[in-house]
Amino acid sequence: MTAFSLEPARLAWCAELRALAAERLRPLAEKGDPGRVNRALVAELGALGLLSRLFTSGAFDLCLMRESLAHACTEAETALALQGLGAHPVHAHGTEAQRARWLPRVSDGSAVAAFALSEPDAGSDAAALTLAARPDARPGTPSGGRSGWRLTGEKCWISNAPEADFYTVFARTTPGAGARGVTAFLVPADRPGLTGTPLDMLSPHPVGTLAFDAVPVTGDDVLGEPDRGFRVAMDTLNLFRPSVGAFAVGMAQAALDATLAHTAARDAFGGKLRDLQTVAHQVAEMSLRTEAARLMVYAAATAYDEGAPDVPRRAAMAKLLATETAQYVVDKAVQLHGARALRRGHLLEHLYRDVRAPRVYEGASEVQRGIIAKELYRALDATTEEAGS
Structure with a gap:
């Protein structure tokens, strides 16, 4: 079996997901209000058992889910992904009480989760967070000890805000400590x-700001350990960045499939569009890039599942290549379809709007390049030190 070729059971599962997305999820998505949480869609994802798989599947199967759903219904894919992004820190780092309270509701679609990391002045530089978690010493605690914190500040560009039922929030508990002074709540x-x-964003799902005016939190609300929240954030992003790439690959494949059908049927210049060499070569390039991105996503997901040491680099590479590829493929598809692709309601008009944001969120493309370079030089330095010892 060649590398990353899918066995029959997984191929059948992907086909089933695409069918479910087209037949049961897309009609619900079309009834939703843009910019609002589509709770009926989230509930159906829960009823189909897809949300519970967020907590039982590895990165590879998460990527297959996101790619398959995106091919037929990007809204369903995004709803599923945002549930996972907001709730994964609870699953991986939460206490038994936190998991018992929230994960069953996330799994059945009755509670909407959100991941609140970005701030107005700290989007890509997560270590520069300024949302303050100030000690809250309340009367009656032993020796006047700290029983909790008060959160004061703002979060911005938060998916599912302000409609989520709970937020995974990252706040600064130790001033001046950079990444080491952040706690997840x-x-x-x-x-x-x-x-x-x-x-008001170019987005089918809600995106908003959150304002914290001395919001009370206690030790029972901490995810992981105090001052170790940056690890919670990076663990979550290392898992979800390859699957953002899978989302992009699903959109690219949908655009490619539409282009193949269109160019094979469309009459032009005495033949079909497919007979024009310039068209055929563009379609070939679209397919080449889509498959290369898919393989990199699968490789990054496999590395995550196997606990490989180079996961941050691979995750960054997968997100970078796949999202940039999807932008290219969708744009070429629009060009080859002509004006019809820009008509409101056309598949490619929809994809053209949805494909842009993944190059920005969960770390912009420029940030991914920075991560890749940092990890490469870190590996070089480690090899040099080992050789000199």
Whole structure:
């Protein structure tokens, strides 16, 4: 079996996912209001057992889910992904009580999760977070000890805000400590002092800001350990970055499939579009890049599942290549379809809008290049030190 070729059972599962997305999820997506959480769609993802698989599957199967759903219904793919992104820190780093309270509700689609990392001045530089978690010494605690914190500040560009039921929030507990002074908190949406405002974005799902006005949190709300929240964030992103690439590959494949059908049927210049060498070569390039991106995504997911030491580099490479590839493929597909592709409601008009954001969120393409270079030089330095010892 060649590398990353799928066995029959997985191929059948992917086909089943594409069919479910087209037959059961897309009709619900079309009834949703743009910019709002589509709770009926989230509930159906839960009823189909797909949300529970977020917590039982490895990175490879997560990528297959996201790629397959994206091929037929990007809204369903995004709804599933945002549930995973917001709830994975609870699954991987939460206490038994936190998991028992929230994960069953995330799995059945009755609770909506969100991942609150970005800030107005700290989007790509996650270590520069300024949302402050100040000690809250309350009367009656032993020796006036710290029983919790108060969160004060703002988060921005948060998917599912302000409509989520809980947020995984990253706040600075130790000033001046960079990445080592950040703590992850599980913050229910009904905490006093927490408010949100929707943003009018080029996005089918809600994106908003969150304002924290002395929001109370305690040790029971910490995910992982105090001052170790950056690890929680990076662990989550290392898992989800390859699957963002899978989302992009699904969109690229959908655009490629549409282009193959169109160029094979469209009459032009005394023949079919497919007979023009310039068209045929563009289609070949679209296919080449899509397959290369798919293989890199699968390689990164496999590395994550096997606990390989180079996961950050591979995850960054997979997200970078796949999202940039999808942008290229969808743009070429629009060009080959002509004006019809820009008509509201056309598949490619939809993909053209959806394909842009993944190059920005969960670390922009420029950030991924920085991670790749940093990891390469780190490996070089380690090899040099080992050789000199």
